[in-house]
Every structure is written in structure tokens, then in C-alpha cells.
Amino acid sequence: MHAPILGSLSLAWPDEAACAACAQALAASPALDDALIELDGPLGAGKTSFTRHLLRALGVAGRIKSPSYAVVEPHAWTGADGRPRQAWHFxxxxxxxxxxWEDAGLRELFAGPGLKLVEWPALAGPDRPACDLRLELAPVADEGSRSVLAQARSPRGMQLIDALRPAH
Structure with missing residues (x-):
């Protein structure tokens, strides 16, 4: 389901360090706790890399593998405030x-607490829950460089976009 776009921000990631810095900025936002973030883009656009950087910035330890075959990978960590946190990478x-989407029985996970990170969201069809933030990643001519369009689809998404804005 597509909610209206409330705001957008264009970003450039010239290298992997820029991707990691963006993930770090997003991880610092309190609005991230129960957010639903869609990651869209072609194969090799950096969706899984960004997810790994974000989960590491949040404090997830151990191997962070792609859920390509499993459909979903759960992650848990303890937040800076000492409270347990969780994320679901789809x-x-x-x-x-x-x-x-219906057959997989994922509706409960999406309705429950925790951060939800979704790669290839359109393939789940129109009945999937609306996201807070959509990141459209696209490789550009330079090797390793990416353009990113961040779209807020909820008030929470607007808070997340604010966290991504470069400081002036």
C-alpha cells in the first residue's frame, strides 16, 4: 500500500563510507524504533549493504546475512538505554x-514492535503495510557511487528524513 509522499530528500553516496554515515545518522533517530522502511532499487544497488550498516550502527552483533532465501531474518540488541530492541529484515x-505475502504469514510481524527493513517491497504486492520511509537506491556511473531518494510516507518518516539531512 502506498501512502502519499509527505516529503523527500535526495542524497548522494559517493562511497561505502557515505552509506555507513547515512545509516549512522538514521540509527541515532528515536523515530527508528518501530519504523517500516522500504529499500528499493536494482540488484547491486546497495540495499543489503545499507541494512547491514544500519543494524551495526544500532548495535547488532554477529553475522548479518541477507534474507534472500529465508524471506526474513530477525535481529536483536540492547539499546543505549538498556532496553531490548528488535528488527526484522525482509x-x-x-x-x-x-x-x-499472505501465504507467508508475515502480517503479525509487521503489526508488532520493532524496526522493519524491507527489500524488494513491490513484490509483496499492494496489500503490504504502508511504509514510513522509502529509500530508492540507484547505482551511478562511478564504481560504488549511489544516488538515493528518501521519501517520507508518514510523520515518522518525516522525522527520519530530518535525521538524514546533512548538517549545515
Missing amino acids: DFYRFGDPRE
Whole structure:
């Protein structure tokens, strides 16, 4: 389901360090706790890399693997305030029919607490929950460089975009 775009921000990631810095800025936002973030872009655009950087910035330890085959990978860590936190990393790349969204039984995870990071969201079909923030990643001519369009789809998404704005 697509909510209206409340605001947007264009970013450039000239290298992996810029991607990591953006993830670090987002991780510092209190609005991130129960956010639903969609990551869209072609293969190799950096969706999983950004997710790994974000989860590391949040404090997730251990291996962070792509959920391409498992569809969802759970992650848990203790926040700076000492409270337990959780995130769910979804990858719908292998979905061939939007009905697989319903068949997978993921609605409860999306309705529950925790950060939700979704790669290939369109393949889950139109009945998926609306996101707070959508990041459209696109490789550019320079090797390793990315352009990113951040779109806020909720008031929480606007707070997340504010966290991504470069400081002046």
C-alpha cells in the first residue's frame, strides 16, 4: 500500500563510507524504533549493504546475512538505554506472486514492535503495510557511487528524513 509522499530528500553516496554515515545518522533517530522502511532499487544497488550498516550502527552483533532465501531474518540488541530492541529484515526478491505475502504469514510481524527493513517491497504486492520511509537506491556511473531518494510516507518518516539531512 502506498501512502502519499509527505516529503523527500535526495542524497548522494559517493562511497561505502557515505552509506555507513547515512545509516549512522538514521540509527541515532528515536523515530527508528518501530519504523517500516522500504529499500528499493536494482540488484547491486546497495540495499543489503545499507541494512547491514544500519543494524551495526544500532548495535547488532554477529553475522548479518541477507534474507534472500529465508524471506526474513530477525535481529536483536540492547539499546543505549538498556532496553531490548528488535528488527526484522525482509527480502521479497523471490516472491513470484503477491499472494505469497499472505501465504507467508508475515502480517503479525509487521503489526508488532520493532524496526522493519524491507527489500524488494513491490513484490509483496499492494496489500503490504504502508511504509514510513522509502529509500530508492540507484547505482551511478562511478564504481560504488549511489544516488538515493528518501521519501517520507508518514510523520515518522518525516522525522527520519530530518535525521538524514546533512548538517549545515
